[in-house]
Amino acid sequence: MTNGPESLLEIELARVGFSMSLRLEWQSRTLVLFGASGSGKTTLLRVLLGLEPAARARVRLAGEWLDDPERGLRTPVHERRLGWVPQSPTLFPDRNVERNIRFGARTTRRTGGSTTALSEDWIGQAIEVLGLGDLLTRAVGDLSGGERQRVALARAIATRPRALLLDEPLAALDLGLRARILPYLIRIRDELDLPIVHITHDPDEAMLLGEEIAVLDAGRLIAQGAPRETLWSQAVHSLSTRMGVENVLEVRGASPDGPSTLVRTTGGTELETPWAVGSGEELCLGLRAEDILIALDRPGRISARNLCPGRIVQIESHLDNRLVHVDVGSERLISKLTQRAVAELDLEPGTDVYLIIKSQALRRIG
Secondary structure (H helix, E strand, O other), rough: OOOOOOOEEEEEEEEEEEEEEEEEEOOEEEEEOOOEEEEEEEEEEEHHHHHOOEEEEEEEOEEEEEEEEEEEEEOOHOOOOOOEEEEOOOOOOOEEEHHHHHHHHHHHOOOOOOOOOOOOHHHHHHHHOOOOOOOOOOOOHHHHHHHHHHHHHHHHHHHHOOEEEEOOOOOOOOOHHHHHHHHHHHHHHHHHOOEEEEEEEOHHHOOOOOOOOEEEEOOOOEEOOOOOOOOOOOHHHHHHHOOOOOEEEEHHHHOOOEEEEEEEEEOOOEEEEEEEEOOOOOOEEEOHHHHHEEOOOOOOOOOEEEEEEEEEEEEEEOOOOEEEEEEEEEEEEEEEEEHHHHHOOOOOOOOOOEEEOHHHHOOOOO
16 A cells, blocks of 8 residues: 555544554555554554543544544444454354355445445455465364464455454464464555554564554654664664563674674674574664573583673662673673572672573564
């Protein structure tokens, strides 16, 4: 979508303990809403869908007012023409896959949708894009988690909504199932003429699916734009730290001979990642403090791919744990250890140590 009709959203919300006032305008087919838990992502979608009846909200989508308490306007949920897939969608256990998919289309037709808008061609596209042709007669109780999610997506698409709202549709799936579902989400984005608003707190997911990213924090829009530039912004770095990613590193592909798993930080420290990075390619890595181990002596043969010598410069209390700040070259990394571990290793500022980092602990956040 290029500046399509649904690409403008305005919401004003006030309720006990939370408020939101924002205007979102985007130019792409898919807008990703990114932020920590409690930032307002899901609340925004629920208000847009009309699922927060107690909330006093003014909502306008593409110039059309959906809710305005001052005028007594509240558009019923079924008249908003919005497709929605929550984290854990519910399917009808007494209907097979095909009847689940067609249920939404029939519901929309009964509430005023036209036969043309709900054509067999469109339902067929949803089934084809999500690879469900061989599963149509199967009982939903016999489906895997990933298959159930694909059916839920097809059911939402089959209504031919004005926009598709996805509330962390991969969050309840394990890593293997996420990897299988992602290509289908990309196909929906690339092959269907359907505006999508996709919620996630996963930077990798945001980078892969988002053509444009809007970052929310406590009901406020703090950054918006292209994925890489937005996730690299200082405001988002600060948010990443509060989300539990204490270490944020800007790196560049280190191999001069093409794609490699080796990267180099701006301070010159080399790290091995779990994926190939192009020569000279710039990216941003996140690393949780609890994923950094500390050793006093250089370890021998270990499975971890990254071993960084450094010096402790600060140790601070953090609840029942200790945050150990270590200078590695010109960079500072933070490791989270138990109080007992710090005492047994006799760690203190000035101690030379080795940081042990598994490559799988590195996360791409931009």
